[in-house]
Structure formats: structure tokens, C-alpha cells
Amino acid sequence: MARKNQTLAQRLPILSHLRKSVGLQRGMLVTGLIITAIFLLTAALAPVIAPYGFAQHFDTQQPPSSAHLWGTTAGGYDVLSRVVWGTQTAVLVIVIAVVLSIFLGVALGLLSGYLGGWLDRVLVVIADAIYAFPTLLLAIVMSIAISHGRSDLWSGIFSAAISITVVFIPQYFRVIRAETIRLKAEPFVESAMVVGASSVRIMARHIYKNATRTLPLIFTLNASEAILTLAGLGFLGFGIEPTSAAEWGYDLNKALSDTTAGIWWTGVFPGAAIVLTVLGLTLVGESMNDLNDPRLRGRRRAGKSAPPAPIGPAGMGAVGTRGAGTSTVGISNTEDEVKV
């Protein structure tokens, strides 16, 4: 690894972000990290935590009791056990989906950005078409195409993961391609060309390392999207069989008809699991995003040592410029920097 000469904190994205953060942002980041850690621990320790198997049958629709802390579903499953086992399914799908899409998206983005020409044009048009289309619909069609409807554990997980991959590739593709095009014009790439390095070597060594800086961020945000897509697939009935793996979206679908009878426990718990997991991952991604952007980074650290009454841009005689950070950096091109 070429990053050996950097300190540990610089190498690990999350640690370095934690050091940079202050106040509210640190709170968000820490909360997110805690939730994510609980999620991962639950997945790892699911066999220990879950009182029963995810496909074990009991009396149906029992309210929460000491035997079934969160009650049982209309299908007779133990809600708590299914929520706990569901973390495993979610982790598997996230990892497979995001790793696959990073691999393919980065490779295509590098090729497209570096080589340019008709290949680039074609890939951009295809990526844009997929990117603009409702991702869930594409994922549904993909998942039916792969699994022909319902399926067992691994084919179910893979079809969900691959469906999500297809949807994510354009996102990685866009980011990496834009970075590659920018880097191509940098002197160090030109000098590598002059020295006679092959295209493959330039892409693999010089551009790849520099273009992938933002990936941890996209990874976290896509992980949360992968969970939502998986749940959406399951909810619509195009996900994994309940006997193959526990999946929160499927459970929510079955819980929908319980609501009219006032049965709340079958839906509320798996739903809360989705919300919490996505919340944790999003908080981490969000904070990292803000910390990467100097304009959004918390400004309290600078404020503490800064003069009590900051002076705004010269000539304007600004009264009460809002903090030192914003006025010095200046926001020139809001259109290009929109954070959705």
C-alpha cells in the first residue's frame, strides 16, 4: 500500500473525521457510529442474541409476553428473533452490493474518464439513463430476472445485492469519471505519460489512488440506500423467502394487514430496525461529508480563538458576519455544490 507513510489517523477515514469534528457534528458522528456498531454487533452475535430461529413457528399473532418479548407474527414467527436475524441479511446484502458496485463502477469510471472518446459517450448516456430512472423499479425487474421470483438464502441475497448493484454503478461511475477527467490534466499524470508509462499503469497507480478519496463517504450513504432498497424489494414481495432468511421488508409487508386489527408489534419493530440502521449509517455519512467540506465543517474551533468580533469582507463593513469560516471561504458556485 502506498499509504504506509501516512499516520494511522490519516489512513483510517472515520478516525480522522472524528478528530476533526467539534460540537454538534461530533455528536452526530458519534451517535451514528454507536448505532452502526450496535447494528454490526447484532449481526455478528445474532445466533447468541436471538431467542429463536427466524423460521421457527409458534402460535400466531401473540402480543408481546415474556416468552415472546416482541410478540409473534401472523405467520407464527417470533418478531424479536426475526428482527435480530434480519441484521445478518442486511449486512450481507450491503457488503455484496456495495463491494460489487464499487468494483465495477470504479473500473468503468476510470476507463471512461481516461480513455474518453465514443466509449465514454456511450457509457455516460447509459449511466445517466439508469441514474435518472426510479431505482427501485429497476431493482425489482433485475431481481425477478435473476431469481425468477422468490428464492432461497444465497440466491435471494445475491439477486437483491446484484439488483442494487446495477442501480449504484452509475453513481460510482459518475464520481470516479469526473475525478479521472480532472486528474488527467494534472502534471503528474502528464509526466507519467511522457516517461512512457502504459495507460493501464497510469490508471491503476496514478489516477486510481487519487480518484477514490471520496469513496468511504459514498460507501456509507449507499449502504443505507441498499438497506432501503432491500426492504422495498421485500415489501413488494420480490425479496427473499421468509424461511430462507429474516428480512425486514417482508415482515413489514405481512404486518400491513395486521394494522387494521390493531396489531402493532409485527410492524413497528422491524420498521424501527430499518429506520435505526439507516439513521446510523446516514449520520456517519453525513458527518463525514460535512467534515470533508471546509465550508460545512463546524466552525466553533476557529471561533474560540478568533477575535470576538469577526471582520467581514472588506468594503462591505459587515455587521455580525456569521462566523469566521463562512466569510473567508466564500460560496461562489452554489449550483455546483448542492447537497441534496
Place this chain on the structure above:
Amino acid sequence: MTTLIDAPPNEQDGLLPPKKSRSGGGLGAYIVVRFFLIFPTIFILVTLVFFLMRITGDPITAALGDRLPPEALAARIHEAGYDRPVIVQYFEYLGQIATGNFGRTISDNLLVTDMLASYGTATLELAINSLVVALLVGIPLGMVAARHRDKWPDAVLRFFAILCYATPVFFAGLLLKLVFSVALGWLPVAGRANSADEIALTSLVSPTGIYWLDAIRSGNMAALGDVMAHAVLPAVALGLLTGGVFLRLVRTNVIGTLSKDYVEAGRSRGVSEFRLVTKHAYKPALIPIITVMGLQIALLLGGAVLTETTFEWKGLGFQLAHYLTARDFVAVQGIVVLLAVIVALTNFIVDIVAALIDPRVRY
């Protein structure tokens, strides 16, 4: 669903020949080139879905697979022409849609165009309702968050926005149902109207298909109330999803404009903070929001599938799930073509609006 982050407008993305001299090609040329880029988008999606649907199996097996002996099944498939080479079927289909013939749905034998028109209006109604909710939630709250940047209202609102994103629409719908329909009994659980009102509204002379509009036009106030009551929960469930995105957008952009010189100038002249946010900083902040709206359409349509299923709202999304299960190629492709056209057209309009507002977008 669309990512929280990034989602830049299509500019600088190499959609157009890159680095074409800045002086060459005015707005007119840009519009023309951009317009013709609609077609590859639609073409790619139609092609993708066509081949993916063929992999999934055929509608005849899906409907009768376990009821007919294999020979009879094969005969039926042959009769319908599904055993021909896929590529032949593909070009046949392209030829058909080029002439505007979308065929008849296999599972319920409707003209695809009629099917799209009748269910499309239901989805349109849901989209309008939830867009209203989203704007009502997103814009004022986004301004409040920007005004109190890094204070507690901002922290609460940002958390709320993330929560809106993190909650799947079907779970939001389930919670809303539990609270407002089951526990409190204020609002109906599902559907678009009571069956009596539904019949009254669909049997009008020339119904628009948008129930509240039809109710107003026919002066049927009881039906209007009923339709509105049915519309609230789905609109809130889907609207909050988009509303959270709007909130964040408005916040970021108002913060951006709040630090501009002209706002400082206004502040130095004693303009109130409230007026600064609502008048000075807000309007220019809307421009980037318009450009991102295009991508929200995809989010809204994707969310509509889930919302419609949750609330048994009989629109395109509800039907799409049904047709997908039945492997009804013709219907699914029809819906996909319509959605692709909507998405491509929206992005086209948004790009043109962005170019009109900001000359830097063109090249």
C-alpha cells in the same frame, strides 16, 4: 431512491460534446441538442427492461404453469409468439411503439394506452398531493434551519430531515395508519374513496381521473371531503420523504446566500433577520433547488410504487407490482416507457430552465 449527497445537475457531465468552444452554440442549439438526448435515455431504458423481462420467464407459464401439461403450455407459448428469437420480438416491439401501438395487456386484456391513462391519473394525483406536502414542509423548515444554523432548531430539523430519509415510506404509512386510522379512527385506512363516491366520480361525463378535481367540477362536496380524507395519509407518507430532501436543500442554499455581500449589506441597513431570510436570501437559493427537482421526480415515482401498495391506491405503482408478478411484459413495458418519458422530459425541462437562469450551464 436517490442518494442524499451529490446529485449534481446534468451540467459538466459530458452529456454534450465536452469542451465545445464556449462561444459556439447559443441557447437554441443547446435546447435542440439536449432535446435529442431524450431519445437515447428512453431507448436505453426500454431496451434494458425488454431484455430483463424476457429473462424473467413468460406470462403464459406464470399464469398457467402448474395447471397445464408441458405440451399444451408450449403450444400456447408458440401461439403467442414467445418462443421466437428474442431479438426478433425486440425489433417487432420497437416497430410497434414507434407507431404508437403499445399493444394490449396480457393479464387483463386492456389497451396499454387506456391502462396508462386510467391508472396514471391516480399516480399523478398522489404525486401532486405529496409534492404539496413536501413543499409545505421543506421550504419553511429549511429556512428556519438556515436562520438558526448550528443552534438547536437547526439540529432538530436536520435530524428530522435525516429521519424522513431513513424511514421507508411503507413504514411511515404503517405508523400513520396505526395512529390515525386504527387508534384515533380519524382517517380511512386505504383506497382513494368510498366505493359509492368512487362510482359517482368515475361515472362522470368526462372525468379527469383526479378525484378531487372531479369532485369539485361536479359540485359533489360530500365526495370531495371523502376523497380528501383518503388522500391525507398517502400524501403525508410520500411527501415527508421528499420534504426531508427539500428541507436540506433549502437549508444549504439559504446558508450559502445568507453569507453573500448583498445580504450583509441589507443586514447593515437594519433589515430584520426574518425579512433577510424570507426575501433576500430565499429567492436566489431557489434556483439550485429547481435544478435538483428533476432528480426528485425519480424519487417520487419510486416512492409512489411503495406508497400505492401500502395504501392500496390503485395507480401505476400498484398495478406495476401486480403486472410484474403476472410477468405481463406488455403492461410492464408500457409503464416503463411512460415513466422513462416522464423522467426524461422532466430532466430536459429542468436543464433548460437551469440554462435560462444561469448562462454558465451552457457550453
